[in-house]
Amino acid sequence: MRMWISLLALCLGLMPALAATQQTSPDTPAIITLDWTLAETLTAIGHPPAGVAQIADYHSWVGKPILPADTIDLGLRSQPSMELMAAMNPDLLLITPMFANMADQLKAIAPVVTVPLYDPQADTWQTLEDMTRALGRMAHRETAAQALIRETTTMLDARRARLHGCGPLLVIQFADDRHVRVYGGNSLYQHVLDRLGIRNAWTGAVNRWGYRLLALHELAKLNGRIVIIEPVPLGTLARLQNNALWRGLPVVKRQPPRVLPPVWSVGGLPSVQRFARLLEQMACKP
Incomplete structure (x- = not known):
């Protein structure tokens, strides 16, 4: 109980500072996400999310790209801090179907967008490209998203020949x-x-x-x-x-x-x- 009281006090204390740092323009929307795949892709296209769940575990399991030092840890992916996310006043809150059970609760904080990923019934490569383009549009980084898609295709084609055998x-x-x-x-x-x-x-x-x-x-x-x-x-x-x-x-x-x-x-x-x-x-x- 004391841990949750301390966390709530911390969130309340951070609210004025977070509100000040989250002033954004239409060209730099403040995006937060619970999902590591969305976080790594946003970071790769030059618009890292302002907040990500379980940052230490992200770096243990995803590795790179490394999140900026000022990225705010939103808490557990399964139990993020609703108070902290609300205090950040994000423009968008991005999730994947894995977090669908929290969607209604999250909508009280910011507009929620659910991005499809790894559906066994869908073409995975097309899904990954569509996801990258969608994030590019939402982050206003369409050119960078298209570049990431081209770079990935080019590097795979080059390595296929080199890794024969x-x-x-x-x-x-x-x-x-x-x-x-x-x-x-x-x-x-x-x-x-x-x-x-x-x-x-x-x-x-x-x-x-x-x-x-x-x-x-x-x-x-x-x-x-x-x-x-x-x-x-x-x-x-x-x-x-x-x-x-x-x-x-x-x-x-x-x-x-x-x-x-x-x-x-x-x-x-x-x-x-x-x-x-x-x-x-x-x-x-x-």
């Missing part, structure tokens, strides 16, 4: 010392692999987020080079060096796994570029 790859994240999320389906990783002509070693079913949770022993029958996407639970990689099950897996013994910095598994075009770049630099080297 890479793979198959098995893209995973560690849930804990004994379980991994293996990615395929509608994940960003799968779509980038497809665009680069790299075969995914995992062809099994996945959940709506594009992964399947497997115990370590279930990797025994799989082939390909393991690509571990950070973040990794603290101490896990060190403990794996003494884990006989892990060290004995054929997929581990055949080729040393590669560890990549964070790339958001349901990210936008900035994450697409980041993953493709890291595959070339770190995963597809002999």
Whole structure:
């Protein structure tokens, strides 16, 4: 209870300062968002959101682009601070369908726009391009949005030729010392692999987020080079060096796994570029 009272007092104390800093012109609309994919895309086109939920976790899971130091942390993605967001007086509050249950409540703060993302029934690449253009219009950064789309297409085409012969790859994240999320389906990783002509070693079913949770022993029958996407639970990689099950897996013994910095598994075009770049630099080297 005391924590919430302190938070409310902080929000109330910040209100005059926030109101002063959020004075905007039609050319610089103040946008806040709970969603990291929208946040990274807005940042990439030169209009970073004024506020984002769970900023520290954004940097742990998304990596780059880094949010400006003055970006305000809105609290938990599932339980953002309504008082703080209201005090910021934003022009727009952007969400994705993941946050649809909060839409009515958020509308009391600012106009809410729901941006579609990663619908298994839709063309993912078209959705990502449409999302980028929509954000460009809302942020008045249409030219930058179009440039991001062109740059992404150009860099993928260039890397496809250079990465010929890479793979198959098995893209995973560690849930804990004994379980991994293996990615395929509608994940960003799968779509980038497809665009680069790299075969995914995992062809099994996945959940709506594009992964399947497997115990370590279930990797025994799989082939390909393991690509571990950070973040990794603290101490896990060190403990794996003494884990006989892990060290004995054929997929581990055949080729040393590669560890990549964070790339958001349901990210936008900035994450697409980041993953493709890291595959070339770190995963597809002999």
